[in-house]
Amino acid sequence: MRRLRRAHQRQAQKRNKLRQRAIAAGTAAVITLGAGAGLSKSAGVSTPDGHQMPVSQDADGDLLGAAEEIAIGYLPFNSDQNRNTVSDGVELAQHCAAVIDKLYLYNPDTKMPIPYGPYKIRRALFGSELCDICGQKVNMGGIEIFNPRVELQYPDPNDPLDAVLLPDLALHYMEHGSFDCFGDVHQGRVDVPRLLRILETRYPYDPNDHRLPVDGADLDGDLLRDTEELASGYNLYDADQDDDLTADGIELAGQCARAIDSLPVFDPNGPEIDALHKVSFMQRGIEHCDICGATVNMGYWQVTNLRLGLSTDVPVLALHYMGHGSLSYAGDVHGTGRVDIPLLVKILEMPRRCGDLGTIYLPSDTNKDCRVDSADLLELVERWLEDAEINRDR
Ligand SMILES: [Ca+2]
Ligand SMILES: [Ca+2]
Ligand SMILES: [Ca+2]
C-alpha cells in the first residue's frame, strides 16, 4: 500500500511538472497575442491535504475518475464546474461525509419504524485501523446505508472496498476530500455513483430548508415545474443545463432576485422613467419567514417592463426566499405561494448577465465570458498543449 501511495505521489509530481511545461509552452506560443490575457488562474494548483491523492483516469485532476464523472453527470474535462476554486471531487466527498453524518441513525434492536428515505445502521467491530496518512485510529467497522425510496442499499455485496459496510476509514477520508482510502484494513475507493443515488444528492452544496418542495410535475427535479420550464424555454429534461453543479431552479431564483435588486426604483418626481423598473409598495407591518423566522416588510415590489407592457408583484418575502434559492415561499402574511416565474423571466428579460440560466455561448467562446477574443484562443492553446502532452505520455 505504501508503494501504491508513492506511485500516486510520483504521478502527481509528474502531472504538476507537465502542467508547468505546458503552461510555459503555451505562454511562448501565444505571447504575441498579448492583450492582457493571463494564464495565472491555472498555475500553482496545490493539494493542501495529504489525504487527497491522485485518482487514475482523472484528466481534469478533480479527484473524480472519468467513468465516475460520466456516471454522475459531471464533466470529465472541467475540474471546477461551480467555479468556487474547490476541486469538484473534493467538495463532493466532503459534502457526502456531512450528509452521512446527519443521516437518520436506525437501531434494528428497537421497534423504531423504518424510515422511507435514506437511513444508516452502525456496524461497529471489535478492532481499529490506522489511517496511512495522518495515523488517526478509527473503528474497523462502519455503517450500512439503506434507502427504501430508491430501493438501494450501500454497499453492493460485490463492492471491492468492503462487501458489507462503508468503513469508518472511508468516512474519515471523505471528510478530508477523498473518495479513496488507505488504512491497514481497508484500501480502495467508495462507489461514488451508488453513494450519490442512495443519498439522493447530486451536487456538492449544503441543503437549505427554504427550498420548499415543488408541487406539480418536475421531471428532472431541479425545482422548476415542467410547465414553467416549457413556458420559459428551459430544459425540462436536465436538472443542470449549464453544468455548474447547481440545480437550475435554485440558481434561477438567485439570479432573478439579483436582477430585481439592481432595478431602478421608480421615482414619480424623477427626470425620466426607466423602461424596466420597480415600484415600492412597502407597508406598515412585518412578515415572518416560516423557515428561519426572519422579518421582512409585508409589502411588495411591482416589477414593470414598459417596453413589453407587463408587470408583476413580488412580495419582499418572495425575494427573501429567492435569495435562498427558492421560487416558493411561506410566511405569516402571504401564506404559501410561488413566484410566477415565466412572467418574471419575461419581464426581467432574462438572461440579463453572462452566465445567467439560458445564456447561449458562441462555440469559439472557450472561456464562456460571452466575448470572443484572444483570451479564448489562449485557453484553447493551453488545453491543446496539455492534452497533446498527456496523449504523448500515454
Ligand atoms: Ca475528473
Ligand atoms: Ca468546485
Ligand atoms: Ca424541472
Ligand SMILES: [Ca+2]
Ligand atoms: Ca445549473
Ligand SMILES: [Zn+2]
Ligand atoms: Zn487520516
Ligand SMILES: [Zn+2]
Ligand atoms: Zn427565511
